[in-house]
Amino acid sequence: MERATREREKEQREQAQTNDEAQQCPECNSANVITDQSERVCEDCGLVLEDDQIDHGPEWRAFNSSERDQKSRVGAPTTKTMHDKGLTTQIDWKDKDAYGRSLDAKKRNQMNRLRKWQERIRTKDAGERNLQFALSEIDRMASALGVPRSVREVASVIYRRALKEDLIRGRSIEGVATACLYAACRQEGIPRTLEEVTEVARIDQKEIGRTYRYVAQELSLEIQPTDPKEYLPRFASDLELSEEVIAKAREIIDTSAEQGLLSGKSPSGFAAAAIYAASLLCNEKKTQREVANVANVTEVTIRNRYQEQIEAMGFGV
Amino acid sequence: MTDPKETINIENVVASTGIGQELDLQSVAMDLEGADYDPEQFPGLVYRTQDPKSAALIFRSGKIVCTGAKSTDDVHESLRIVFDKLRELSIKVEDDPEIVVQNIVTSADLGRQLNLNAIAIGLGLENIEYEPEQFPGLVYRLDDPEVVALLFGSGKLVITGGKEPKDAEHAVDKITSRLEELGLLD
Numbered sequence: 001m002e003r004a005t006r007e008r009e010k011e012q013r014e015q016a017q018t019n020d021e022a023q024q025c026p027e028c029n030s031a032n033v034i035t036d037q038s039e040r041v042c043e044d045c046g047l048v049l050e051d052d053q054i055d056h057g058p059e060w061r062a063f064n065s066s067e068r069d070q071k072s073r074v075g076a077p078t079t080k081t082m083h084d085k086g087l088t089t090q091i092d093w094k095d096k097d098a099y100g101r102s103l104d105a106k107k108r109n110q111m112n113r114l115r116k117w118q119e120r121i122r123t124k125d126a127g128e129r130n131l132q133f134a135l136s137e138i139d140r141m142a143s144a145l146g147v148p149r150s151v152r153e154v155a156s157v158i159y160r161r162a163l164k165e166d167l168i169r170g171r172s173i174e175g176v177a178t179a180c181l182y183a184a185c186r187q188e189g190i191p192r193t194l195e196e197v198t199e200v201a202r203i204d205q206k207e208i209g210r211t212y213r214y215v216a217q218e219l220s221l222e223i224q225p226t227d228p229k230e231y232l233p234r235f236a237s238d239l240e241l242s243e244e245v246i247a248k249a250r251e252i253i254d255t256s257a258e259q260g261l262l263s264g265k266s267p268s269g270f271a272a273a274a275i276y277a278a279s280l281l282c283n284e285k286k287t288q289r290e291v292a293n294v295a296n297v298t299e300v301t302i303r304n305r306y307q308e309q310i311e312a313m314g315f316g317v
Numbered sequence: 318m319t320d321p322k323e324t325i326n327i328e329n330v331v332a333s334t335g336i337g338q339e340l341d342l343q344s345v346a347m348d349l350e351g352a353d354y355d356p357e358q359f360p361g362l363v364y365r366t367q368d369p370k371s372a373a374l375i376f377r378s379g380k381i382v383c384t385g386a387k388s389t390d391d392v393h394e395s396l397r398i399v400f401d402k403l404r405e406l407s408i409k410v411e412d413d414p415e416i417v418v419q420n421i422v423t424s425a426d427l428g429r430q431l432n433l434n435a436i437a438i439g440l441g442l443e444n445i446e447y448e449p450e451q452f453p454g455l456v457y458r459l460d461d462p463e464v465v466a467l468l469f470g471s472g473k474l475v476i477t478g479g480k481e482p483k484d485a486e487h488a489v490d491k492i493t494s495r496l497e498e499l500g501l502l503d
């Protein structure tokens with residue numbers, strides 16, 4: 001986890017650098033601006049564009065091996081999934097002191113009161129409280145769906161954008177939060193179907209779909225229609241199918257989509273049928289019902305899509 | 318190949334008008350033969366004309382909405398029948414109340430299969446709405462004429478929101494030329 005964070009930070013820095021390169025020097029209009037340690041300098045005329053930059057990277061000095069192992073200047077990285085970016089203090093529920101000893105009753109009560117007030121003080125107004133609620137909703141649903149951290153982060157960013165553009169007004173916080181999570185899943189290429197999202201949400205599917213369309217349109221998220229292939233690994237692993245089946249299903253989807261069979265068809269149903277067909281072809285047969293249950297579609301859908309796909313593949317039945 | 322414009326067919330015309338006075342729907346419902354009035358289900362009185370086939374929704378405020386007609390002429394024709402019926406009940410209706418067409422729904426056929434995924438990306442994701450999970454059609458909002466077109470994988474399309482029959486023709490023209498530009502019609 002820590003390594004992943006570091007890598008991400010490195011990526012971010014690299015990205016910042018490419019941004020720098022795209023910038024022009026205001027003095028000589030040269031595009032030759034470089035970042036040198038903590039200064040941004042124009043290489044042609046020597047103008048310093050920015051100095052004393054904050055270095056977001058880890059500490060590079062270490063005097064012994066244990067320090068080298070934990071080169072870091074601060075605590076956890078800031079995150080958009082907390083309303084305060086995770087900067088304020090949280091008092092834990094362990095009731096232990098710094099030595100790991102249990103607190104006595106009097107101290108415990110005191111800590112309880114402190115904790116209560118800390119929780120209250122963390123949010124400074126109703127807006128922040130709403131944001132905190134929405135973000136915890138996103139976190140709850142994301143946990144229930146088992147999507148990775150990055151998706152939560154993206155969902156939180158989308159929600160914050162929606163909040164800034166005043167899209168929440170007139171809509172429920174739960175609704176927008178759910179729609180943001182659904183959008184984030186799709187944006188990150190690990191789509192969940194609306195049905196799956198509805199199962200963990202507190203509002204109905206229609207409302208989620210409607211809010212999603214609204215948010216996606218207003219923020220011009222430009223999310224492409226879901227590619228059925230993105231469902232394959234998940235469905236296949238739920239059904240304990242081999243890599244071979246996934247490859248075959250991919251081939252089926254590509255071939256049949258090329259012939260225009262995908263137009264207007266639900267991507268999850270399409271993927272489910274391809275998995276079913278591929279499992280037959282690879283001698284790892286799953287019943288239509290098993291596939292239907294995993295994909296949250298009906299057996300009828302699978303049969304219909306399956307027929308079309310088999311015909312497109314030229315196998316005939 | 319046939320011109321898609323020839324396949325244009327008006328499916329529904331909705332128009333509104335009014336007789337400028339409040340009505341007691343209960344008594345109108347009693348006197349007017351074939352009128353449906355169930356205020357618990359719908360606040361308006363429904364009167365269906367057979368020829369031309371349409372339904373007029375008469376409201377307490379005296380406003381009338383006519384829907385289900387297949388052409389603008391049919392709307393005028395059936396509303397004329399409604400006005401005559403009301404006059405028979407000795408409700409004053411001026412000679413020629415203004416009839417405003419609110420919406421025309423048309424269908425058309427491009428005559429070939431469409432790859433909606435490619436169209437969605439080609440037309441720009443900000444202009445269209447294509448959510449196969451929620452609805453199999455692709456929603457394309459045009460600015461001029463101001464109509465909404467639903468494109469389906471079969472090549473059929475539905476155009477709604479037009480105020481004049483011509484709007485649909487313009488829309489079909491525009492859609493075919495846009496799709497041809499993108500090389501998505503072949």
